[in-house]
Amino acid sequence: MTGVPGAPPRARGHRPPAGDPVVDRALALLSAFDSNRPYLTLSELSRRTGIPASSALRLAGRLLEWGALERGADGRFSIGLRLWEVASLSPRSHGLRQVALPFMGDLEEVTRQHVLLAVREGEEAVMVERLSSHGAVPALYRAGGRLPLHSTGVGLVLLAFAEPGFQEEVLAQPLMHQPENVPVSPAALRRTLAEIRRDGLSTLRRAAPGPIVSVAAPVHDAQGTVVAALSVVVPAENAEPRLLGPAVRTAARGISRGLGAWRAPATP
CATH class of the missing domain: 1.10.10.10 (Winged helix-like DNA-binding domain superfamily/Winged helix DNA-binding domain)
Known part of the structure; x- marks a missing residue:
């Protein structure tokens, strides 16, 4: 088909300058x-x-x-x-939530606090589900909200098991612990990530909005890839990570088996 005589040819793959689509x-x-x-x-x-x-x-x-x-x-x-x-039809959240909710319910019943499930999306974590008991400590993040990878329990797990190149990109950035607004030491963060990979568990303490402890573990899919992180968030007072850790790890392994990871990593 020929264009209008004398008109400039239309560039393929380029829209006319009429604003955004x-x-x-x-x-x-x-x-x-x-x-x-x-x-x-x-x-x-x-x-x-x-x-x-x-x-x-x-x-x-x-x-x-x-x-x-x-x-x-x-x-x-x-x-x-x-x-x-x-949005609820997203395979990354829908199937995962269906498998995870019974295990999350068990943890919430035991801790009477917050139980979080998150996946990585770009340079952040997205919370796909949160169960919270009445009287639980104040929470910074809501279901559907985004969390920093470097200063949350679930985020640290997702970062620890991310591709090495992606980790280096994150470590090269100027990072701040939020909401404390305290600089993150790249060397300390690198050691923390190595410990999480070794132990299969993250324990994070923070002072704001109140003193809390977050204990998180990875969730694997049928290929053994870490596709999510599960955590509990409890008041720092009387918190016993040594007791919480096995419970969170066991629940995460149960979710992993539900996703087809029959050979979920053994407990260290």
């Missing part, structure tokens, strides 16, 4: 929400995404129709349940 702008609207701002007005959506208000309103309307957004009586937007329904 609709899908990119729609994703930008969804990404504007976070745990601190779960409700946003139209003007806030426009400001946080850089999309003109008229375009933001039109895109938000389409997302409302599909169910990815909801709008309250006050006019503010929030993430819709349809988006959660679709």
Whole structure:
């Protein structure tokens, strides 16, 4: 097919300069929400995404129709349940959660605190499930939230069993323990990761938002790859990691067997 006479040829693989594709702008609207701002007005959506208000309103309307957004009586937007329904189908969380929940329930019943399950996503961990008892210590992270790899129990496990090249990339960055905002020593972190690989267990103590102890263990798939980390988070007072460690490791090995890892690594 020939083009219009005299018109410059259209470059293959390049879109015309008419702005970002609709899908990119729609994703930008969804990404504007976070745990601190779960409700946003139209003007806030426009400001946080850089999309003109008229375009933001039109895109938000389409997302409302599909169910990815909801709008309250006050006019503010929030993430819709349809988006959660679709996200819950992710194989990395759905099958894993189904297998893990009975074991997590047992740990939660024993500890009466928090039990966390997380997977690695890029340079962060994503919590795919959290069980918490009434009266549990304050928790920094929610289910669906992102956690730093270098300063959380589950994150350290996922980092310890990640590819060596990825570990070196993380270790080369200026890292801070959060929320204490204390610099991380690369040498100390390297030793910690080696200990986690050796013991199959991570024990992390932190002072904020309250004194807690996190004990975490790796979860393996049928190929023996570490695909998740399981942890308990308990008050530092009277915490006994030596007792918690075997319980967490046993639960993690049970989840691993449920994922097909019949030859889960033996307890050190």
